[in-house]
Amino acid sequence: MKVLVTELMWDDGMKELKRSGCSVDYDMELGRKRKELLALAPAYDALIVRNETKVDAELLDVAKNAKVIGRLGVGLDNIDLGAASSRNIPVITAKHANATSVAEYVMASMLDAYRPLHHADADVRRGNWNRKFFTGNELNGKTLGLVGMGEIAHRVARRANAFGMETIGYDPFVTPFDHILAETGVRSVNTLDELLVASDFVSVHVPLTKETRHMINKKNFPHMKPHAYVINAARGGIIHEGDLIEAVQSGEIAGAYLDVLEAEPIPKDSPLTQIASIRLTPHIAGATNAAQSRTAMLIAEEVMKVLNGGQSLCAVV
Template structure:
């Protein structure tokens, strides 16, 4: 059987598929060559994608032989799940494989905001020695607000707790005795507004849906503390980017760490790229050697399970 990989996949996952006896074709740029992609997919029994490949009805109609689609990550906004379900094609994301890496990204962002060592290094190399300007603050006793209380938030909370932070969370789908509340000491709040107003750092951990589109915007930025930072490692479009720029320019909040943007890659003349206190990274929060190895191996093994007639424990449709 043949498997097509359309985006970046760590080599150990590809080697695992070949060890299991599959013929694997791999082109990490194929997601950007739509016409070529649509001409290729009819030949394959399984397709493995990341976040750039648009798995829509046109794609699924072309994938006439496909028995399964593997997703190298957890976000599913590029995949039409209803269309996959109608065609009886299971979709398998890499459940929790990158959760630790994303949690560590959030910690890195908060540490950078409180102690900007790279800025201090650059200033010292310019011949300065401004100890007062680079006096930071402790994360201890600061409040971290988590929007969404899934596995990434759970692991973030455990790490933040070790730094002595107070942690609050907003998630209307989490019950009082779910593990993230019962075992990590996260204090639930009833509304998003309450979380925004009480937090020194706000970290986003929800999928992009109709309900979460622009959920942080000009109407609720004024509720936040003027020294607060917002961190988005989830999906672009959850934070209204122009409203964020204006909130920082008007000193309603201090800044932001954005690993994801509504349009990726960022445009050079984008206003969001002009604000120094908005720190940008190229969608790498979950991208570490360890997490990508786990992701690749998980998807390889779960795709193999389905192709051999079994069911994947990670399947969403």
């Protein structure tokens, strides 16, 4: 069996594929080389991608030997599920493999917003001792609003509870007996605006779809507290970036933590880079060493199940 890996994959997974008898070709930049990818694809039994490789009908048409698509992550906006389904090609995701890392990123963002220790460190190294300026705030007693209440939001809520935060959530697809409500103590609200009004931090945990694109925009920001922060470690495009810039500059909200953007990598002339209270990271929320290893191993093992004629519990189509 031949496997083509088009983006970054931890060695653990590739070693597992080879141990299982696969021939593996790896080019972590191939997802950006469309013509080369289309030329190579027909020779492979499996494709393993991340979020940059566009797996559409054109690619699947030429990948005539493909029996499975492995996705090193959980987002699916770069994969045409309909096209894969119509060709009977299962798509495997790394179900929950990076959930803990993303949850910890959200906690790190909130702690950084209230206790920016790197700024205090830099100031001390300049010879200052500004204890009053760096007093900061506590997360204890603050309200965290979760937009979407899936597995990652569930893990965020458990950690926020340990800090003494109140957690509320908006998700029309969650029932009263889902774990995040029944066992984690998150209070469900009926509308997005109700969540925004009450929250000191808003953390986004929904996929990018037609319904969620720009769901947080200039109509929503006036409902938020002026000291509130919004955190997006889900998908770029859920928050309208132009409207966010205006909201921060006008003082409608305090700032944002963005790990995902509408254009990745970020353009050098992006106005987002000019606003200090909008913190930017390069799509790394779920990319800790531990999460990368788990993701690579899970995808390798599940892809092999399909190649060997079995079924994967991590298949979405």
